[in-house]
Amino acid sequence: MPELPEVQTVLNGLSPVMSGEVIMTVMVGNQKLRAAPPPDFISHVTGQKILNLSRRGKYLIISLENNKAIIHHLGMSGSFRISGKAGDAKLHDHLSYILSNGKKIIYNDPRRFGMVYLTEVADLEQHKAFSNMGPDPFSEDFTSEMLFEKFKSKKGPVKTVLLNQALVAGLGNIYVCEALYLAGIHPEKVAAKISRQKTALLYDAILLVLKNAIKSGGSSLRDHKGVDGTMGYFQHSFNVYGKKGQPCGMCDCDVEKTGGVKMIRQAGRSTFYCTEKQGK
DNA sequence: AGGTAGACCCGGCCAC
């Protein structure tokens, strides 16, 4: 599920419940995740006070008083839920934290693509999850000019280039499609050939679509939910994603003639775009 | 060296 807005939604829900609490008990399931918690995970985490939660790209970071940091990635289908009562286990629960305030925080992940790491807070930037990661879209390091400079050396299609987390962190298949639509850029356009002016439009579009999606609590297609079970609703604001053959969000063209939103395949992923507004 | 399939895993959805 989770691209930046979904992870931010999870963070916003977990942070007030977890920050400042002590982790009393940790339970680790035996089913394998993409990266399962390391063997010493329970001993390093149990009894520790949680200092704060943060997000970097699509990763969630839980900082502990002993200077360790838990790194969570939700993969394709991971979600957290907060439970107050016992005996509420669900299929595909992989990890749970019981806190000093009595709350139980449960990580569930049907497709098991999620990742859990433990590292020193001081070594976070060097950790393999972040060592090669580009700036967060909301950080000062991400600018229109920086994006333009990075594009210069990229001969691949802009859609694929934007999915590379080393360029900018947090974008996934949905929000790349939506941002390209807002900027009026064809997804197959070679990144290096995009003008400075168009890059500026794209930069604004990326920030706009991410901000609006966060406001909506993310996009709930299948698995994404807030930690209290509420669904995100940004999927209702999609202009092109998943709308093959339908009119695009701001459609003013003759869908009978154009065939509506077009779906193509790029680097093994589905891409949606409007031939009228993004060309060809 | 950058770019692209393939692998990982399960559930949902669509065609019978």
Next chain:
DNA sequence: GCCATCCGGGTCTACA
């Protein structure tokens, strides 16, 4: 209604 097939919000690895 039941079974088969394909598809996928993400990343890592291997390959050309």
